[in-house]
Amino acid sequence: MGKTDAHEGLPKPEVVRKKKETPRKGKLVIVESPAKAKTVGRFLGKGYTVRASVGHVRDLLRSKLSVDVENNFTPQYRVPNE
Numbered sequence: 669m670g671k672t673d674a675h676e677g678l679p680k681p682e683v684v685r686k687k688k689e690t691p692r693k694g695k696l697v698i699v700e701s702p703a704k705a706k707t708v709g710r711f712l713g714k715g716y717t718v719r720a721s722v723g724h725v726r727d728l729l730r731s732k733l734s735v736d737v738e739n740n741f742t743p744q745y746r747v748p749n750e
Contacts, residue, residue: 694715694716694717695715695716696716696717696719697712697719698719698720698721699719699721700723700724701720702720702722705718705719725747726745726746726747726748727745727746727747728744728745728746729744729746
């Protein structure tokens with residue numbers, strides 16, 4: 669596939685360069701309390717970063733099973749009210 673007469677008068681296509689993705693530097697684990705973060709961090713070691721959310725981010729559902737067993741065990745959460 670090369671340039672033909674049909675290409676005459678058409679602008680050259682813009683070259684799009686992809687940005688290099690920065691490699692991740694380990695795994696992130698989020699726990700509820702700073703004390704838990706410290707303890708879990710000691711167990712997991714250097715390959716993990718452990719941070720505390722200082723509160724709930726999501727809760728499991730109270731009304732039904734929070735895991736969809738028929739759909740690859742997809743979790744179901746709710747965002748708690750303040």
